[in-house]
Amino acid sequence: MSVDDSANRSANHSSANQGHVDSRSADQLYASEREVIERFSFDQQVVSVFPDMIRRSVPGYSSIIEMTGVLAARYAQPDTHLYDLGCSLGASSLAMAHLVRQRGCQIISVDNSEPMIERAQQLIDGATVATPTPITLHLADVQQFPLQMASVAVLNFTLQFIASENRDAVIERIAAALNPGGILLLSEKICFEDEQEDALQSDLHHAFKFNNGYSRLEISQKRTALEDYLQPETIEQHRQRLLKAGFKSVHVWFHCFNFMSLVAYR
Ligand code: GEK
Numbered sequence: 001m002s003v004d005d006s007a008n009r010s011a012n013h014s015s016a017n018q019g020h021v022d023s024r025s026a027d028q029l030y031a032s033e034r035e036v037i038e039r040f041s042f043d044q045q046v047v048s049v050f051p052d053m054i055r056r057s058v059p060g061y062s063s064i065i066e067m068t069g070v071l072a073a074r075y076a077q078p079d080t081h082l083y084d085l086g087c088s089l090g091a092s093s094l095a096m097a098h099l100v101r102q103r104g105c106q107i108i109s110v111d112n113s114e115p116m117i118e119r120a121q122q123l124i125d126g127a128t129v130a131t132p133t134p135i136t137l138h139l140a141d142v143q144q145f146p147l148q149m150a151s152v153a154v155l156n157f158t159l160q161f162i163a164s165e166n167r168d169a170v171i172e173r174i175a176a177a178l179n180p181g182g183i184l185l186l187s188e189k190i191c192f193e194d195e196q197e198d199a200l201q202s203d204l205h206h207a208f209k210f211n212n213g214y215s216r217l218e219i220s221q222k223r224t225a226l227e228d229y230l231q232p233e234t235i236e237q238h239r240q241r242l243l244k245a246g247f248k249s250v251h252v253w254f255h256c257f258n259f260m261s262l263v264a265y266r
Contacts, residue, residue, distance in 0.1 A: 027053040030221040040225040042088075042113035050089055050116075056212035057222075058157065059205065059256040064187050067253070068154055069095030071263060075183045077151035079104035082133070083174075085142040086158025087111045090120040090135065096152070097131035107135040110145050143170055147177035156187040156261075160230050167233075168241055175245040178266040184247065187254070187261035191232040201258040208257065235260060 027049040040046075046053065055061050072082055072095075082100065084093040087109035096107055111117050117139045124135055138145065142158065143166055153174045159167055174184055192198040209219050239250045239262075247264040254261040 030218040037224045044115045047115040068092045069099040072096040072152045073099040076100045076102045078102045080151040082107045082152040084109040097133045100133040110138045112141045150177045151182040153184045171245045182266045184264040189232045204257045
């Protein structure tokens with residue numbers, strides 16, 4: 001497919017989705033050929049297209065956000081903290097804020113990208129409907145941010161960006177902060193031990209992106225930008241880490257191609 005073809009495809013996609021995608025915020029960051037592809041970063045450019053980018057790149061993203069609210073509403077305990085770790089623009093925080101009605105809960109949302117936090121604050125300040133549970137945003141690294149008195153913790157597509165050798169510590173700190181009966185929701189891009197399955201699931205993910213209007217060039221350039229940054233693990237690696245950290249049980253509640261979300265019970 002030529003770059004011109006891909007431009008047509010993106011244009012068709014945009015018009016087909018006029019109800020959802022504001023043309024100013026359509027993700028075209030990797031649409032033109034780049035001489036040098038730098039490592040992906042959550043900078044101002046990414047922030048300006050983020051809702052479109054994540055919805056067209058992560059199978060089931062909208063359902064995962066919606067169910068984050070549903071699960072949080074079930075497991076939130078009165079007078080506790082609900083953490084959204086790697087909150088980006090606060091989609092999971094807002095889903096929880098609308099549905100959690102237990103007395104005295106606070107949503108504490110953390111991200112280490114300054115442009116993300118600034119934009120998230122604008123979106124939360126501009127929300128027209130008051131939420132039953134308040135949200136506070138923090139510019140910080142989830143690896144150091146103090147966690148306590150939690151009933152719900154959310155890591156929606158964040159752990160995958162933390163260096164593999166530091167992931168045990170992140171999960172252990174969350175386990176230590178969660179009250180008995182609390183939960184961790186962990187959503188991740190995953191890989192598969194079996195090489196053939198891994199290649200097939202990755203191919204299906206690329207087909208999903210292509211179907212959402214990304215050209216082969218965009219898919220390939222974004223993949224290169226993420227190569228050393230986003231490091232997926234298998235479901236079994238996640239499960240073993242969670243059990244080792246003290247979670248009682250781990251259930252996968254969403255799985256599509258090489259993306260999954262699980263709930264770990266404390
Ligand atoms: C959503 N949860 O919309 N500390 C804090 N934030 C971090 C760190 C870190 N060490 N590393 C990465 N981030 C969101 C989507 S996006 C997923 C999460 C994606 C932040 C990073 O700045 C970015 O905002 C977020 O984690 C990952 O449900 O884009 O694939």
